[in-house]
Amino acid sequence: MTETMCWGGLGSLRPFPVFQPEKDVADLEAALEQKDVSALVRILANRSNAQRQSLAQTYLSVTQQDLRARLKKVLNGGLEELMLGIMMTPEQFEAQRLRRAMEGLGTDEETLLEILCMKSPEQLSHIAAEYSKEYQRDLEKDLLSDTSGEFSLLLVALLKKKHVAGQVDQDVRVLCEELNNNKADVAPWIQILTMRDPDHLKSVLIHVEAERGQPVTADIEKRFGGIFSRDVRLGLQILVRSIEDPHRYLAQRIQTMKGPVMQGLIVSHSEEDLLAVRAVYKKETGRSLYTTIQDKFKGDIQQVLLAICRSED
Known part of the structure; x- marks a missing residue:
């Protein structure tokens, strides 16, 4: 994902205009030492994914420590999960969503379908590779073992989808x-x-x-x-x-008001097309996604999601 993809396009989250990795790292280190969660949220939630990856590399170079590991020691619960999620690359994040959709009892079919339907063939290829790297498992085999019959065939076909010419x-x-x-x-x-x-x-x-x-x-x-x-x-x-209508589908999925669904979708689409999803959501519900986040979430989790959503409509 390029630095310019998210702005000038349909993404809501743009690169921080005056990005200074060394200053951010110093501020992050101070916040980690003081366990200043609000400062961590303010810095990381207002940087693009590419900038966060740069921060992780700079932090490692300067401190010889892994930024994600340090965040784990300071954060906990839902905020820890969300912050570690935004520190992942987009491919890592989607691989994690797929894995969690198949873990434990029952299968989250709708999350599997959301990702497999919405992502391009190239994106899915990268996600499958990241899935294999992260979990030492084969995504296609996991889809087949976790589902059955014609539904399995559909999921695998989506994973392997191509754009072949037709009439x-x-x-x-x-x-x-x-x-x-x-x-x-x-x-x-x-x-x-x-x-x-x-x-x-x-x-x-x-x-x-x-x-x-x-x-x-x-x-x-x-x-x-x-x-x-x-x-x-x-x-x-x-x-x-x-x-x-992909953006209408996503806006309607947000309307389920399920916390994990909303968080996953907002992070996933923040640098791709969340502006378009926001517009459809406002048209369909009469209220903005920003206001919905304010009502649905509290505390630092709310602040992370509001920063990603960016503004009122």
């Missing part, structure tokens, strides 16, 4: 024919929705909706409505929503 009218015909067949078949949906570029797929879905006279998500609801099809139905519907 819009042909893809429309294939999907409409599948919907008209007596027996539901997820294969054409997976094949097409994970093998075309987003603009192509938006056009395909617009034409399918026009042909069928109802939203594609409604067709999927009916087509894969059985109790044993719950996961693949959810997966296809989220995939379609993320293609049709």
Whole structure:
């Protein structure tokens, strides 16, 4: 991720304009010694990810200590988790979100789908490599072992998605024919929705909706409505929503008001497209994401998220 990607684009978090790594490191060291959590938050939450990585390197060079390890000794609980999260590279952060979605009892299917649907093939390749490096595990194998059936096939196809050229009218015909067949078949949906570029797929879905006279998500609801099809139905519907309007999908996901979901999404998209998500969220709910964070979170966690969100809308 470049220093300029986040500003002039759709990211909310921009590089700190007068970035002085040596001064920041001195201030961080003083804050760590004094256990001044507010100062740590003020410095780190107001730097871009690339600047934080630079700070970690400079801190190591100056003090011969690992900044993340020092933060662990001073912070605790949810704030520790959030601050260590923003100190990760984007690939490390997404790898951690994927791992946590599959750890323990139960699987967080919606977080798996959010990441696999929203990230580009190149991003997913880097995330999978970081996952392997960090956890000594294979992401594809973990997805297969943690899920089953057609849902597993969808997740792996998303992980390996490509942008292969195709004809819009042909893809429309294939999907409409599948919907008209007596027996539901997820294969054409997976094949097409994970093998075309987003603009192509938006056009395909617009034409399918026009042909069928109802939203594609409604067709999927009916087509894969059985109790044993719950996961693949959810997966296809989220995939379609993320293609049709990715920022609306993310804004609606924030509306679940689940703390970990909101934090993960805000950090994940802070330097990519959070400005666009903020705009849709305000349009849909009538209140800003900034105000929502103020109401939902307290203390230093609130301050970190507000710094990332940046401003009122």
